[in-house]
Amino acid sequence: DGGITQSPKYLFRKEGQNVTLSCEQNLNHDAMYWYRQDPGQGLRLIYYSQIVNDFQKGDIAEGYSVSREKKESFPLTVTSAQKNPTAFYLCASSSQLISEKLFFGSGTQLSVL
Amino acid sequence: GQSLEQPSEVTAVEGAIVQINCTYQTSGFYGLSWYQQHDGGAPTFLSYNALDGLEETGRFSSFLSRSDSYGYLLLQELQMKDSASYFCAVSPYNQGGKLIFGQGTELSVKP
Numbered sequence: 001d002g003g004i005t006q007s008p009k010y011l012f013r014k015e016g017q018n019v020t021l022s023c024e025q026n027l028n029h030d031a032m033y034w035y036r037q038d039p040g041q042g043l044r045l046i047y048y049s050q051i052v053n054d055f056q057k058g059d060i061a062e063g064y065s066v067s068r069e070k071k072e073s074f075p076l077t078v079t080s081a082q083k084n085p086t087a088f089y090l091c092a093s094s095s096q097l098i099s100e101k102l103f104f105g106s107g108t109q110l111s112v113l
Numbered sequence: 114g115q116s117l118e119q120p121s122e123v124t125a126v127e128g129a130i131v132q133i134n135c136t137y138q139t140s141g142f143y144g145l146s147w148y149q150q151h152d153g154g155a156p157t158f159l160s161y162n163a164l165d166g167l168e169e170t171g172r173f174s175s176f177l178s179r180s181d182s183y184g185y186l187l188l189q190e191l192q193m194k195d196s197a198s199y200f201c202a203v204s205p206y207n208q209g210g211k212l213i214f215g216q217g218t219e220l221s222v223k224p
Contacts, residue, residue, distance in 0.1 A: 040217075042214040042215055042216040044214075045211060099204075100146040100202075101158045102157075102158065102212060104156045105155060107154075
């Protein structure tokens with residue numbers, strides 16, 4: 001089955017530590033996205049990528065980094081510069097950037113120890 | 114900038130009809146989308162309105178009026194499994210088409 005897979009489901013970060021969230025899709029989609037969701041809130045865009053080896057900052061990119069070395073993969077690193085990283089992180093993909101239909105992964109809950 | 118306003122909570126009974134409104138302030142956009150998210154789960158796409166008017170998909174319908182900067186999601190014959198959060202989203206022209214999401218409406222369906 002085609003889909004988008006995020007791992008791990010739960011992740012804990014220590015102070016000063018960088019952590020990487022995995023996102024893989026086998027939908028052959030060009031565009032991929034990372035969103036952050038805080039309790040009771042909407043989704044805020046962190047980074048997005050239209051094509052391999054290219055990505056752009058979203059609305060809340062500070063303290064995060066991404067890479068897009070392969071079409072299928074779009075990992076997100078939460079760096080130590082992100083002072084409030086506790087949130088639910090959602091990865092998504094779409095066939096093209098201007099698309100109303102995003103396919104989401106099941107999310108990663110990141111907490112700080 | 115862009116902003117979307119939705120009610121934070123809505124409660125309805127099983128079998129009823131409920132309307133979730135979305136008002137927005139944006140200069141121009143490709144369309145209005147709706148997503149459903151069950152607690153702790155992934156958002157799933159429900160519907161999309163590129164043009165004004167009503168789009169129907171089974172028990173769910175969505176409406177858009179660009180002149181009124183307003184849209185809504187209509188859920189009919191409510192079921193307990195419809196209890197979830199519902200998000201509207203727009204893809205503004207000046208944002209390269211990226212989706213901007215509202216804060217979400219938590220729908221509680223009671224027996």
